[in-house]
Each structure stands twice: as structure tokens, then as C-alpha cells.
Amino acid sequence: MRKQRPVKDSFVIMTELVLPNDTNTLNNLMGGRMMHLMDIAAAIAAQKHSNRIVVTASVDNVSFRDAIRLGNVVTLQAQVTRAFSSSMEVHIDVWAEDIPSGTKMKTNEAFFTFVAVDQSGRPIDVPEAVPETPEEIQLYDGALRRRQLRLVLGGRMKPADATELKAFFDIE
DSSP: OOOEEEGGGGOEEEEEEOOGGGBOTTSBBOHHHHHHHHHHHHHHHHHHHHSSEEEEEEEOOOEEOSOOBTTOEEEEEEEEEEEOSSEEEEEEEEEEEETTTTEEEEEEEEEEEEEEEOTTSOBOOOOEEEOOSHHHHHHHHHHHHHHHHHHHHTTSSOGGGOHHHHHHTTOO
16 A cells, blocks of 8 residues: 555745846746746645655646736745656646735646656655545546546547546546
8 A cells, every 4th residue: 555645745835026037028927937936836845745856747738817027926836636656746826916015816827747756767656645625635536637638638548548537528
């Protein structure tokens, strides 16, 4: 039986101030810089869960809802949602806060997948993720469908073998 670890133990909060070097000519945080910050926060969450070196395997759709402005404080919250044999799905929420105006809004959300590796770079088993809260359970329950979708889109799984996806769409 695999070792188990509560998903809450992987929770990470990372905070950054948007400075001029982080912005484009419209004084908005550059998308690539945002993805860089998301990758770091998610990697830390995956490392906390696995206690191993991790590498980014995939990034799901990253939605840029609202611009993050120069001077905003960006808060990233990342947590493992589910672990498979050597891979882990991590959910990231991004919030932008304009401290002088007292406004805060959710600007980004994504799922990243990481693989734990040994010192030689080979995949290594990770602990099972145990959800406890209703939100954690909901994210955990959807993780297998998201994983199968990633594998099908990446050509690593035949659509006919994606049982969770077929059940979701009620396809026989």
C-alpha cells in the first residue's frame, strides 16, 4: 500500500509585487511572467507532497481573466489535487490586489501536472493524496477525467480507453 498524505499538507501561498520589469508596454503583468510564477508555486506544492525533485509535465488551459497591473500584489495559491503513481496534479488560483483601492480579484486559474523524479531523473512513486474538505474532494474526483483528457490530447491514451471521460459524456 502506498504512503498517504493529506492534500492540505501541500498547500502553498506565494506573494509577489508587480514591478516595472514584470510588465508589458501597457503596464500589465506579462503572461509569460505569470506562468513562470504559477509554475514555481505549483512545483513547491508538488515537492511538499512528494518530498522529491519534481519536473513540470503539462500545463492545462491557463485563462487570463483580468489584467494584473503594475503595483498590484499577486497572490498564488497552489495545492496538489490528486497523485497517481509518479505524477501529481496541482491546482493554482491567482489573485491580484490593488492595496490602495482595497480591491482584490481572482485573475487566473490552472492545473499543472508534475512528475517526481529520483537523482537520475527517472520517475519515482509518490504518496497517495487524501482529500478532506468538500472542495478538495471535488477537485480530487475530477482529476482522473482531467488526466485522461490530457493523455488523449497528448496522444498517450486511446479515446476508447478513457473510461472516466466516456462516463462523463455518458458514451458507451
